[in-house]
Amino acid sequence: MKSKVIEVIYKSIDDIKDTVSNMKDVNKSKDMVLFGNKGLLDSLGLVTLVVSVEQNLQEQLDISVTLADEKAMSQQVSPFKTIDTLAEYIIKLVEDKNYA
Amino acid sequence: MHKDTTVLITGTRKGIGKYLVEHYINKGFRVIGCSRNKADYEFEKYKHYCLDISDETSVKNMFMEINKKYNRLDILINNAGVASMNHSLLTPLKTAHKIIDTNLIGTFLFCREAARLMQRNKFGRIINFVTVAVPLKLAGEAIYSASKAAVLNLTQIMAKELGDMNITVNAIGPTPVKTDLIRSIPKPKIDNLINSQSIRRFGTFEDISNITDFFIKSESDFITGQVLYLGGVT
Numbered sequence: 040m041k042s043k044v045i046e047v048i049y050k051s052i053d054d055i056k057d058t059v060s061n062m063k064d065v066n067k068s069k070d071m072v073l074f075g076n077k078g079l080l081d082s083l084g085l086v087t088l089v090v091s092v093e094q095n096l097q098e099q100l101d102i103s104v105t106l107a108d109e110k111a112m113s114q115q116v117s118p119f120k121t122i123d124t125l126a127e128y129i130i131k132l133v134e135d136k137n138y139a
Numbered sequence: 140m141h142k143d144t145t146v147l148i149t150g151t152r153k154g155i156g157k158y159l160v161e162h163y164i165n166k167g168f169r170v171i172g173c174s175r176n177k178a179d180y181e182f183e184k185y186k187h188y189c190l191d192i193s194d195e196t197s198v199k200n201m202f203m204e205i206n207k208k209y210n211r212l213d214i215l216i217n218n219a220g221v222a223s224m225n226h227s228l229l230t231p232l233k234t235a236h237k238i239i240d241t242n243l244i245g246t247f248l249f250c251r252e253a254a255r256l257m258q259r260n261k262f263g264r265i266i267n268f269v270t271v272a273v274p275l276k277l278a279g280e281a282i283y284s285a286s287k288a289a290v291l292n293l294t295q296i297m298a299k300e301l302g303d304m305n306i307t308v309n310a311i312g313p314t315p316v317k318t319d320l321i322r323s324i325p326k327p328k329i330d331n332l333i334n335s336q337s338i339r340r341f342g343t344f345e346d347i348s349n350i351t352d353f354f355i356k357s358e359s360d361f362i363t364g365q366v367l368y369l370g371g372v373t
Contacts, residue, residue: 058261090258
């Protein structure tokens with residue numbers, strides 16, 4: 040599951056790399072810092088990535104989640120810190136949804 | 140604009156919305172419309188959805204279908220709206236909720252979902268509907284006018300948030316136009332309103348499309364966060 044989610048995040052980065060600054064020649068890896076200290080994305084870039092990830096999760100994996108809400112903001116470690124934290128957060132959201 | 144230009148208009152079963160469908164079909168655009176009930180007309184390049192514009196699930200499903208079918212959305216015209224003219228002391232809470240849900244929440248949902256599609260192509264034009272009741276602060280229209288004032292603020296803030304995505308967000312503020320929306324308003328009230336305009340007449344459907352045409356033209360890419368009132372109301 041996690042590897043599929045990470046693939047979706049990679050695809051989302053590919054989708055936005057021509058329109059978001061700092062993303063053009065980026066080498067994607069799980070530990071890539073997305074947002075925050077030393078992060079590649081500014082706030083508009085993060086918005087664009089989150090929208091793209093949500094759309095690709097829906098289209099590729101039929102997963103419908105809202106990534107940026109109060110819950111995301113209240114996490115001890117920001118879900119948007121790295122690709123890995125984002126993938127973990129998405130999986131947690133899906134699991135919470137399944138058990139709700 | 141070209142033959143694949145895709146326009147989404149809300150509240151298209153009748154009145155201004157129906158007129159705008161015909162107007163943009165005649166320009167060769169692909170037009171998508173929606174209303175609570177079925178439309179009693181058809182065009183080859185027109186697709187109608189029946190939904191409540193304040194219902195998030197229905198709205199999201201419609202946008203998902205638009206994305207799958209057309210993979211683009213160029214223009215959104217948020218025309219759908221409801222009005223209820225009443226003294227604030229006599230306005231039921233249920234009515235207040237209905238007006239806010241349709242006019243504000245519905246407009247917000249469509250702006251949000253449309254901009255998500257538009258940002259992919261780095262192009263978009265969003266036009267919201269407000270009313271001259273906002274600057275005129277008309278007695279008897281407290282909740283309606285407040286809902287539209289909120290739409291105006293939403294327009295101006297979203298214009299800032301979406302500017303870097305090459306999406307413009309503007310608003311049109313019509314004077315009374317002869318549609319069902321003003322059917323229940325007493326004639327003296329309407330006359331009084333028209334007399335407060337610089338140009339004293341009803342607005343027409345053509346007055347509306349003149350402004351929507353202006354906001355969507357490619358040369359208007361430096362115009363965003365603006366409201367254009369008809370009839371010289373300021």
